[in-house]
Amino acid sequence: MAEGMTRKDALVAAGAVGAVGAGAVGAAGVLGLFGSEAPPEAALVAAYRRGELPQDDPQSSAWDDAAEAVVPLSPQRVSPPFLDAAGVAELRARALHNGSDVAFRLTWDDGSVDDLDGVRRYHDAVAVMLPTVAGDPAPITMGDRGKPVHILQWRATWQRDLTGQTGVDQIYPRVEHDVMPDDVLPPQTASLYWVGRKAGNPLSQVKRATPVEQIVAEGFGTTTHLPELTARGRGVHDGGSWAVALGFPAKRDGVGAALEPAQRWSVAFAVWLGDQENRGGRKHYANWIPFALELP
Amino acid sequence: MAKQRVKVRNWQLGREMDYWYEESRPVRQFTMIMDTNKCIACQSCTIACKSTWTWGKGQEYMLWNNIETKPYGYYPTGWDVNVLDLLGRQEWDGDVYAGETLFEAAPAGEYVLGWAPDEADWNHPNIGEDEPTGSADDTPYLEDLPHSLMWMYYLQRICNHCTYPACVAACPRDAIYKRPEDGVVLVDQERCRGYQECLTACPYKKTMFNLETRVSEKCIGCYPKLEQGLQTQCTTACIGRLRLTNYLSPPEASDPRKPADFLVHERKIALPLYPQLGLEPNVYYIPPIHVPVPHLMQMFGPGVERAIELYKQAKDDPELLGLLLLFGSTERIIDTFDVRDGVARGYAQDGSEIVAVPLREPTFVRPFEFATEVSGEPATGYRHNT
DSSP: OOTTOOHHHHHHHHTTSOEEESSOEEOOOSSSOSTTSOOOOOSEEEEEOSSOOOTTOTTOGGGGGSOOEEEEOEEOOSSSSOOOSOOOOEEEEEEEEOSSEEEEEEEEEOSSOOOOOBTTBOOOEEEEEEESSSSSOOOTTTOBTTBOEEEEEEEHHHHHHTTTOOSHHHHSTTOOOOOOHHHHSOHHHHGGGSHHHHTTOGGGOOOOSOSEEEEEESSTTOOEEEOOOOOEEEEEEOSSEEEEEEEEESOOTTTSOOOOTTSOEEEEEEEEOGGGTOBTTBSEEOOOEEEEEOOO | OOOOOEEEEETTTTEEEEESSOOOOOSSEEEEEEEGGGOOOOOHHHHHHHHHHOOSTTOTTOOSSEEEEETTOOSSTTHHHHHHHHHOOOOEETTEEOSOOTTTTOOTTOSSOOOOOOGGGGSOTTTTTTOOBSOGGGSSSOTTSSSOOOBOEEEEEOOOOOSSOHHHHHOTTOOEEEOTTTOOEEEOTTTOOOOOHHHHHOTTOOEEEOTTTOSEEEOOTTHHHHTTTBOOHHHHTOTTOOEEEEEEOOGGGOOTTSHHHIIIIISOOSEESSGGGSSOOOEEEEOOTTSOHHHHHHHHOTTHHHHHHHHHTGGGOHHHHHHHHHTTSOSBOOOEEEEETTEEEEEOTTSOEEEEEESSOOOOOOOGGGOOOSTTOOOOSOOOOO
């Protein structure tokens, strides 16, 4: 690190390339990760742990068993729409597995909680991207046609949905309503006025079981919701940063190969800051870093 | 997937321009013609629309249709002046647009040069209502009046169901589409993920965000009515009878028997709103005849003066007058029309007559003996019909 350079500056300068781990460092190119060379040491290792994983407890002491990787984040400027200004420079990641589940603990600096969607109001979120098969990963651009990726996204909005505290009454607490369709119409008819919900859009539902959405994608703009509710998670905000735990079964039926030790995996991340109007492709992303699961 | 710029033909600009999808015109294009001269801003159209489509929870601020006073009314606040300011001064070279469109001026990393209203900009649907501006000295036809008048007029606004929609261009998920059968632009309610890129991209600000379902919604051109051959709710509710729901052909396929083709391509009396933005909008306006031309040219392009002259002469132009009288005369969509023997007639696609309207209503003079007595007093005059 150059003299006078802060750790954060160095990470920003490193850009999308490379990952700085606490004890493990891996360097990766944008698309040709690993190439024909031998796999480097994994930048992030999911430590093996017997029993339940703290999939929805980012503050559990169990996370102390896992080494932390510090992952540099870059504003997404590969495909429009771009993120003009970076709002966060790094993500800190830890991972655990117990043979049947895999869990991540992700923390990043964010001074505000943004967990309501409204007009020009966007939410905080974090995503983990995994290849669907071991070995060289699909392009970092959320995969490519015929080369899908598996994504798990925790959203602050969805976490708030679990409390039932969402919608117009929360965005505008002093709102007054005149007659609404459900006041005067039978439920089947009134529900037509929530078209997105009626059409089955997962974004439009307010009653949900998990704040983590599972997605497959074959490139930017192809995000496809998976109805499986096997992912769990929870985020805690301490006033200056988010800590989010999320977990899911290592067996990924219908999505891809099971995540198993002794195989060469990769993982990538993305972070959205709601107050900086991050949403969709306007996000911070990290390049693939080598990822491995510790042998039991 | 990143989209690639291609050249498309925009006849409103008289030239080719850049867009993010190949030119693909629908079988027929939904259009609406607005005669701005007849509007009194009663908002009957707004209420008809809102009480049909957007009275649900989460749609409180949504006005797919609205009427705003120009030049100081806008919903959302300042939408058009902000977009024009962002684009900067641009020029027409005769009938050919010499400036940049919102697609051509898009900065790196964006599909459209867009202006994002603040949340609070959606708070004031009636801002500037009835506020006039300017001096009557600038207006072409009020100069003989003994007092000075200022001007304002009402602009009727729905989604323009553009040939080159900015909302479609900006959506990173291809969740907005233009129906091939009628050119109506719709948001796929299952596919939208609520990024609100369309709210920034649409210069007319006619995509909106549903606060409960958290996806975008927009004017659907009353397509369930179109599919039954009926004009939209805002059209049929208009007490000023200033709207016409119709279909428009591209200029090379113009058919003078068809109402929209006649007004837009043949007479060129109905003009697009802010054509210079490059979206080829499909709502057309007969400009207000009392408003300074420079203002109108900025809003409706270079054909304004000609359109105003035509409108002033409509009383001597039976075909034009007849067609204007067919506005608001039927709920059904008029496929073709003609004017013969002092009667304007509208026909359905199968050629059957839908409606007939006389150019001049017959006048009846009631004889005095029809006057009725009141309370036993002798009849001394007409009594109001109660």
